[in-house]
Amino acid sequence: MEISVIVFPGSNCDRDVAVSLKKVFKRNPKMVWHKEQTLPKSDLIVLPGGFSYGDYLRCGSMAANSPIMSEIIKCGENGTFIIGICNGFQILTETNLLPGTLIRNRDLSFICKNLPLKVENSKSRFTHKYSANEIIEIPVAHNEGNYFADQKTIKNIEDKDLVVFRYCNKDGIINDETNPNGSKNNIAGIINEQGNILGMMPHPERATDKVAGLIDGEKFFISVLESIQ
């Protein structure tokens, strides 16, 4: 099994996700520089968090035009598993591999905290190790995590069960109060219709370490591992 983690200028969660992947997949992912024209054969491609290109112009906009992205788009269309975390999610929406876009947090501040999430879709290839509607705790750290799409797109996403994670409180209540950044319908993570591409704003790679205190991210990576095997 081969995993590629794409590194853009300004990515800064690449090492973090590589460590988590190694823990679960028991192998070192390949770190692929964004300027490469070809991608090593990969079963899983990860676009990590960070501030690619400083988040200048729009988050993920310039990374989405990197040389490596055309290969990644092809792989995505062919069914390769792709995960985009935080800045990675932003890049996936900029390339249209996922619908919608991420805009500035409603309250205009950067937010870094642990948040309860509801696993809305525990049948997906990325979440089947979670139980239905499980409430988990995963940290967020972003300034532009507000998921937006027009009404038609949102309806499509909801109707087809493409919402994987939603922001809630520890009792699972989903409303404006439990929405940290203004995302439509408290959406924290979605998959594409084919079911092989996932984008999420929270950082599961920051929840795989008992010493640091959070482990709900482990089941996420284990789900992907088992789906690929």
Place this chain on the structure above:
Amino acid sequence: MIKITKELIDEHGINEKEYSFILESLGREPTITELGIFSAMWSEHCSYKSSKTWLKKLPTSNDKVIQGPGENAGVIDLGDGDAAVFKMESHNHPSYIEPYQGAATGVGGIMRDVFTMGARPVALLNSLRFGDINHSKTKHLLTGVVSGIGGYGNCMGVPTVGGEVEFNACYNDNILVNAMCVGIAKINKIFYSKASGIGNSVVYVGSKTGRDGIHGATMASAEFDDSSDEKRPTVQVGDPFAEKLLLEACLELMKEDIIIAIQDMGAAGLTSSAVEMASKGNVGIDLNLDKLPCREALMTAYEMMLSESQERMLMIIEPEKEKEAKSVFDKWGLDFATIGVLTNTNNIVIKHESEIKADIPLNILESGAPSYNRPYKIVTNPEVDQSYLLKSDKKIIDILKKLISSPNLCSRRWVWEQYDHMVMNDTILRPGGDSAIIRVHGTNKALAVCSDSTPRYCAADPTEGGKQAVAESWRNITSVGAKPIAITDCMNFGNPEKEEIMGQFAGVINGMVEACEILDYPVVSGNVSLYNETNGKGINPTPAIGGVGLLESLDHFSTPNFKRKNDNIIILGDTKGHLCQSVFAYEIFGDSQGLPPKVDLILEKKTGDLVRNLVTKLKIDTVHDISDGGLLIALTEMSISGEIGFQLNIDKSNLNYSFLFGEDQGRYIISIEDKNLNDAIEYIEKSNISYLSIGKTNGKKIKIDRDNEIDIEELRDLYENWFKSYLKSN
């Protein structure tokens, strides 16, 4: 040719005596570029002219110190081939003028000081001080500074894990922004700034040079007056994306044996880097400014030498290795230009457009650097009888509610939730505790880091305040179970030309010297910021202390939150009930008379060593030191963070303000399960440290006595909501 007039010399901050020295040493009048170079190198910021003689007294070594003051940052040995590299620096004046960019570039600058030595930055902390909450500029400065720190640090992907925020009217027009960075390097791969090798290339890397911040170093040394708003164009603008590229490029190149010496360009830009690197190495340096990457057209030699454009480094490399080095910087999209060469002349020679714009023997810059022995008078408050502070009929619970929701004691969550404090996945203990804990990546050991100062103590008694600043840092590191190793300091003071202010500096240093010695906690790096005064009114003496300690194993460390119901709560150390200079006195009586609590350094050490052993040997997992606000505030913090209440069980004679809110030093609160109690008490008694059992943890209430009870949730709301409501209001 620009004519050197008296006005020009004055504008450059050079006095008559200094100018005569220049004339005599050069044997002629200086050029304008040379005048700029002298001005920058002899400014307070670069030469430490008012503080040098005092700073020399500070202890700077112990068996773990590899590099003390004198380099870009200090270096300590962590064992197993690892080293920590750290420093704190001020960016006060620019942050007042443009809070976002001032704070952001402060963070950028301090990170460069750390990674220039080969260390990957792993933690950022900051000490922030703003004016009175009702002062017209405070909100704007607070939000701007916090945004700027977050904006830069988050983009760099380095977690901001600790710090302090204080509001006090003395900082109304002179806010303080002190930024600290800690990095980790391999002990055999530390890079220094000493240039060597005649004929070696002087290479510039990073962002292009513009007109940013020209005269920033001299601005840092000049007082503000009412025309300060006009100084806006001199503030630098930071580009954290460029710095992230620079960080990765430098660390990549540092894996090879190519860089001979390296220094970042900070205050006084290319001038200070070139002069300092060459002087340290006892070599001359020739610069050809035609090769300098510029982003503005028609820059003069003067401008190029003094520009404080950010995100730039200066390196010394062998000419044969240039190509390989350039390829790394090309990959990361950064400028790489050979702009000079090391010579055997021991002069700094600057050429531009076929003219020699400067030619100065480096030893003149060094030997001529002013060093003042300013007259000083150490003034302390008269002692007062504190019994007037006991005269109130306010209920203890009401006082607790007022204090826990006061601007200087309430939760700083609003601040640190704007900082990514988790990136790099090694933050084991987050902001909000006594120290943050950062794992050394890939190992089971960790650093404990914190930043502290109690300026009101220093104002009342500089020497005792200096002792306390170091002691509190030492306690905060000890509280998590770590061994304090060394400190960095940021000395923020008013106008040193005033006897009393110079006396504050002298007194604080004297206190620090004593504490550093007895606690074996030396200063390995630091910074001085003077002239923090506006219209003649100065700030409280503020020695911000950045502490670093080592946790040998993450298997045992302690945190302040209560963990279990029915734990026994014990105070280690003596409570005498000292109320003068306490937050209680200030908030409840509006009073700041009298002296601060005394620090008994020998007892501090003994008590702290006991605490550390309790954590590492007896596995005690809950510790909090007692500082601002006293015992009841510390207990409340432990309660709120753990969501577990407590019931006090103390002698009626101690149910008074002095016992509950006094700020006696050298005390810790520990919380122990019943099953471990006997062993712990036995251990404590053997150490001869006084202790007092004061109650037990329990359900969701805080119970002081029958008349003083409150739900934790009510206190939590008061504790957590101050910042939000402050910023919402007009």
Place this chain on the structure above:
Amino acid sequence: MKALVKIMPKKGVLDPQGKAIEKSLNQLGFSQINSVIQGKLIEIEIDSINENDAQKIVEDASKQLLANLVIEDYEITIIKDE
């Protein structure tokens, strides 16, 4: 030749920055100000060619990178060299 690309959020897209600016202005006493939308202005220098070619280049640049067509509209103005 210079081109100015004005990028504004589409109608109906939440503009938190614009809202915050509007609120601040009202608080400062500008009660007559009813609505604020924050956009971006990008200034581009292009090698002198004819106006039509410049327009096409900037159109392509806008579609591919400068504007996110899901949430933004763009407007191009070409300024000829004197």
